[in-house]
Amino acid sequence: MNCRYCTIIHEHDPRYIVRRAHWDAKSDFPRCAWHWQFVCGHCGRNISFNGMAWCAKTKEFFCIHCAPRHKKVKRSFWQWRYYYALWCTTCKRYHPVLDWLEYTGKHPWQLNATARRALNGLNRNKKLKPFVYLRWAPQKFQQPSLQEVQKRWDRGAKIWDARYDKYGDAYRHVIFNPALFPIIGNVRRKLVLDAGCGTGYMSRLLVEKGAKVTGVDLSKKFIEIAKQYEKKKSSGIKYLRADLARLSQLSKSYFDMVVSVYVMCDVRDYDKAIKEIARVLKPKGRFIFLIEHPCFNWNTGGWERVPVDSERTEDCLYLKVDNYFRRGTQESQWGKLPKLLTFYRPLSDYFHSLKKHGFVVKDLVEPRPTRKALHTRPREWDSEDRVPPVVIIEAIKQQN
Numbered sequence: 309m310n311c312r313y314c315t316i317i318h319e320h321d322p323r324y325i326v327r328r329a330h331w332d333a334k335s336d337f338p339r340c341a342w343h344w345q346f347v348c349g350h351c352g353r354n355i356s357f358n359g360m361a362w363c364a365k366t367k368e369f370f371c372i373h374c375a376p377r378h379k380k381v382k383r384s385f386w387q388w389r390y391y392y393a394l395w396c397t398t399c400k401r402y403h404p405v406l407d408w409l410e411y412t413g414k415h416p417w418q419l420n421a422t423a424r425r426a427l428n429g430l431n432r433n434k435k436l437k438p439f440v441y442l443r444w445a446p447q448k449f450q451q452p453s454l455q456e457v458q459k460r461w462d463r464g465a466k467i468w469d470a471r472y473d474k475y476g477d478a479y480r481h482v483i484f485n486p487a488l489f490p491i492i493g494n495v496r497r498k499l500v501l502d503a504g505c506g507t508g509y510m511s512r513l514l515v516e517k518g519a520k521v522t523g524v525d526l527s528k529k530f531i532e533i534a535k536q537y538e539k540k541k542s543s544g545i546k547y548l549r550a551d552l553a554r555l556s557q558l559s560k561s562y563f564d565m566v567v568s569v570y571v572m573c574d575v576r577d578y579d580k581a582i583k584e585i586a587r588v589l590k591p592k593g594r595f596i597f598l599i600e601h602p603c604f605n606w607n608t609g610g611w612e613r614v615p616v617d618s619e620r621t622e623d624c625l626y627l628k629v630d631n632y633f634r635r636g637t638q639e640s641q642w643g644k645l646p647k648l649l650t651f652y653r654p655l656s657d658y659f660h661s662l663k664k665h666g667f668v669v670k671d672l673v674e675p676r677p678t679r680k681a682l683h684t685r686p687r688e689w690d691s692e693d694r695v696p697p698v699v700i701i702e703a704i705k706q707q708n
C-alpha cells in the first residue's frame with residue numbers, strides 16, 4: 309500500500325519518491341510516517357502533519373490549536389495553494405507547518421537523521437481514533453428524568469467554568485456576544501432574566517451595562533459557582549436554582565427582558581419553559597434566545613473531511629445533515645466535559661411554541677464569526693462561516 313499523500317505529491321513532481329503506508333494502512337487514505345500525525349508538545353494531542361509546526365528553539369512540535377494565532381501563507385507547492393504558519397510564543401514569530409518544511413527541505417527529520425530514524429514526535433497509534441461529538445442518546449436516556457439531565461451538568465460545572473473568562477469561551481467571544489449585544493441593546497435599569505445562566509457570565513455582563521439581573525439554572529453546581537463570583541464581587545444578581553419549565557418562585561409580568569444563551573436546546577420541556585417565560589415577562593417584553601441551529605444539526609456526524617484528521621480548510625468538504633424532523637435526546641461531548649443531554653427539535657417547534665404562548669417573532673439572526681477571528685484563526689472559524697452553528701431569535705410578548 310502506498311501513502312496517498314506521497315502519491316498526490318508524486319503526481320505534481322515525478323521525482324518525488326512514493327513511500328509505503330504503514331499508518332491507517334487499511335483506510336482509503338493510507339499514510340507514511342511523514343504524512344501521519346505528530347504529538348503536540350503543548351496539548352499532547354495527535355495532530356495531522358499539515359497542522360503541526362516545529363520550533364527549533366524549544367525543540368518541540370506544536371499544533372495549530374495551541375498556537376494563539378495562525379495564518380495561511382499563499383504559496384503554490386505540490387497540490388497546495390497555501391501553508392499554515394503558527395505563532396510561536398517563545399520566538400515571537402510564525403513557524404511554518406510540516407508540509408511546507410518538507411517542501412523546502414527544512415523538516416526536522418530532514419535536518420536530523422537521528423530524529424528521522426527514531427521517528428521523533430510521531431503518533432505511535434497506527435489507526436485513527438474516530439471522533440464523535442454528537443449522537444442520539446441510548447434508548448434509556450431518550451426520556452431522561454430532570455435529575456439525570458442535572459446530574460450531567462453538575463458533573464461538568466468546574467470544567468465548564470475553567471474554559472471561561474469574563475466574556476465566556478471562544479464561541480461566545482467570536483460568534484455569540486458580538487451578535488447578541490446589538491440585539492439586547494440598552495438595558496439600563498431594566499429587569500432582566502438570564503434563563504439558564506450557567507455560571508453567570510452573561511448575568512455579570514448585563515449588570516455592567518446597568519441591568520438588574522436574576523439568573524436561573526437547573527444545575528446546583530453551576531448556581532454555586534455563579535454565587536461564588538457574586539461573593540467575590542457583589543453586583544446584586546439574584547441566583548435561583550430552578551427548572552425553566554417551573555418558575556413558580558418568580559412573579560407574573562415582572563421582567564422587561566429574558567436573555568437565554570445556548571439553553572433552550574438543552575431544556576427538556578421547552579414548551580412549558582416558553583410558557584413560563586411568557587408569564588414572567590411584562591407585555592411588550594422581549595425574549596432573546598440563542599440555540600444551536602436546528603437546520604444544521606450534527607447528528608449525522610458533522611463535517612465530511614478527507615482525511616478526517618486534516619487541518620486544511622479545503623479538506624472539509626461539506627456538512628452532513630439528515631433526519632431534520634427526528635425529535636429526540638442527544639448526547640454531546642465537548643472536550644473533557646461529561647456527556648451532556650441535549651434536546652433536538654426542528655426550528656418550527658420553537659416558532660409554534662412562541663406563537664402558542666403569545667409571542668411575535670421580531671427577528672432571526674444567524675451570527676458569523678468576527679473578521680478578526682477569521683483573520684487570526686482561520687482554521688477554527690472558516691467552517692463556522694460556511695454553515696451557521698447557532699441561531700438567535702428575538703420575540704416580543706404581546707398584551708396578555
Ligand SMILES: C[S@@+](CC[C@H](N)C(=O)[O-])C[C@H]1O[C@@H](n2cnc3c(N)ncnc32)[C@H](O)[C@@H]1O
Binds near residue numbers: 457503504526551
Ligand atoms: C450550554 S449551557 C449555557 C449556560 C450559559 N447560558 C452560558 O452561555 O454560559 C446550558 C445551561 O442550561 C441549563 N439547563 C438545562 N436544562 C435546564 C432547565 N430545564 N432549566 C434551567 N436551566 C437548564 C444547564 O444547567 C446549563 O447551565
Ligand SMILES: [Zn+2]
Binds near residue numbers: 311315343
Ligand atoms: Zn507520504
Ligand SMILES: [Zn+2]
Binds near residue numbers: 349352370371372
Ligand atoms: Zn496542541
Ligand SMILES: [Zn+2]
Binds near residue numbers: 362364398399
Ligand atoms: Zn519558536
